[in-house]
Amino acid sequence: MECQTLPEALTAIMKQRGWTQKQLGRELGVSQAWISRVCNGVADTGLARARELLARVGWEVRFTPSLEDPVERREFLAAAASVVFVPSATSSNPYLDPDYVRALADSLARGRYELGGLPLAARALGHVKQIDHLERPSLGYELQSAASDLLYQASIALYDAGMLPQSEHAGMIALDLAHHAEDASARARAYDALSRVSLYRSDPLRAVKHAQRGLRIPDLPASRLSSLHMRLGRALACMKGNQAEAREALDRALDTSGLSPFAEAALGGDVAIGLSRLGHYNQADRLLHEAANAMGQWSPLFQAQYLGRQAQTAIVADKPTLAANYMQSLTRALPFISSARVNKRAKEIFDRSAKWDRISDIRIAREHLKSMLSPEHPLA
Incomplete structure (x- = not known):
């Protein structure tokens, strides 16, 4: 049984179990009035809250891509995803489903773009804990790559929340997963995150090393190369005697072509920070x-x-x-x-x-x- 909306899911649960709105509200820990408003389309809740409530009655939220063509996953206006509410498979850990894990990564990214990292910190820490408990070397390549994606997003959310040790820990796990997945782009992305965190922790030398390691990875897409050059330039700009090298790295980042409007705007703003330095x-x-x-x-x-x-x-x-x-x-x-x-x-x-x-x-x-x-x- 699948439902496309939360009102459909709540109606299906009541029909399946013979519950009234009052009984469903008691099971979910909400009022009958709230159930009524949601079922009538008057009230709504976010996906994170819907997922939490439905888990109490053995249902879960799944995401399926609405476009078949590959897109840049990390852009805020990336292709939308359709949401499906289904009964949970009680014998399965959802963190073993690569599509589910990537959907969690996209959710973290969108939440951070819209709200900032502080509201997402607890959720990001929960994802780190779940992934850290898995036997990483035994996971398949696809799941390792997806989990690296999720831990990268968790690292950036925690970074924005000011939780730098936790952010670095998540970034290191993301790097390890990318290495086991043999995913070059994910490795570069993890080095990018680690360089970012190191610089914010006032350790530009470590930030430089992370960026340089990322840049040594062959055959990276232009967007990843430009970001790593930007990270390198900003770190070098914080070290005395490296102004020329810093400017060269920042210029190389700006010279990148073929970026989307979002990536180009973000890159320009990030390069500007180094130029100001x-x-x-x-x-x-x-x-x-x-x-x-x-x-x-x-x-x-x-x-x-x-x-x-x-x-x-x-x-x-x-x-x-x-x-x-x-x-x-x-x-x-x-x-x-x-x-x-x-x-x-x-x-x-x-x-x-x-x-x-x-x-x-x-x-x-x-x-x-x-x-x-x-x-x-x-x-x-």
């Missing part, structure tokens, strides 16, 4: 501006990240009026996401802009920024 503020500001504008249609998280970087760049470049404008834009973006990294950046912007507090526009922007930061991460 090298003191190329005008080019960095232009690329960040383009990235922030483009990301508005895809990812609130990415847009907020680049707005924050614009404000930081303006502060370093000693442009208070520009900084105030970017701070106001960041303030408007903050309520839509929950990201430890963005919160940390907002606090840094608040602190570093204090030198201009006598300027009316800056003072107002700082007041607005302080009022809109997440209560869990208040400004001092």
Whole structure:
């Protein structure tokens, strides 16, 4: 028995078991009124919540691709997936199903793009625990590759949530799985994640080594090569005496052709961060501006990240009026996401802009920024 919607699934469960809405609500731990609203199409819930509720009565959520052609899995506007609600196979571990595992990876990616990493941290840790308990060397290539994909996404979600040791642990498992799967692209992706985490932990040398290992993998797609060159350039930019090598790596990343609009916008914004570190503020500001504008249609998280970087760049470049404008834009973006990294950046912007507090526009922007930061991460 398969159902295409949650109302269909709830109706089928009641019919199958002879339950009333009140009895189903009691089994699910929700009210009869909620069951009624969902069945009538008045109320809805997210997939994660639907999965949790249906598991209580032995049903599960499965995902099947709606397009047959291969697509870039990591893009926010990748092909949609159809959702199927079915009774659970009690003898099977769903984490042994490659399609299910990839669907979990896609769900984490979309959730992070929309919300940020903090709301996903518990779920990401749960996925890491489930995969870590499997006998990894004995899994088939397809499942190992899918599990590497999921652990990569878990690593990035935990990174955005500020849980760096856990993020690095997930990245190392993703790398091990990719190695056993003989999946070159997945290995490069794992090195990309590990380089990202190392740099955020103020270890640029380790970040450089991870990026270089990724770049030594042959026959990588252009999108992966460009990202690794960007990671290498940003790490080198944080090390004294490596400015020329850093600029070369960042330029190689920008010279990549054939990227999708999403990947191109994200790459430009990420390269701009390295350029700002090298003191190329005008080019960095232009690329960040383009990235922030483009990301508005895809990812609130990415847009907020680049707005924050614009404000930081303006502060370093000693442009208070520009900084105030970017701070106001960041303030408007903050309520839509929950990201430890963005919160940390907002606090840094608040602190570093204090030198201009006598300027009316800056003072107002700082007041607005302080009022809109997440209560869990208040400004001092």
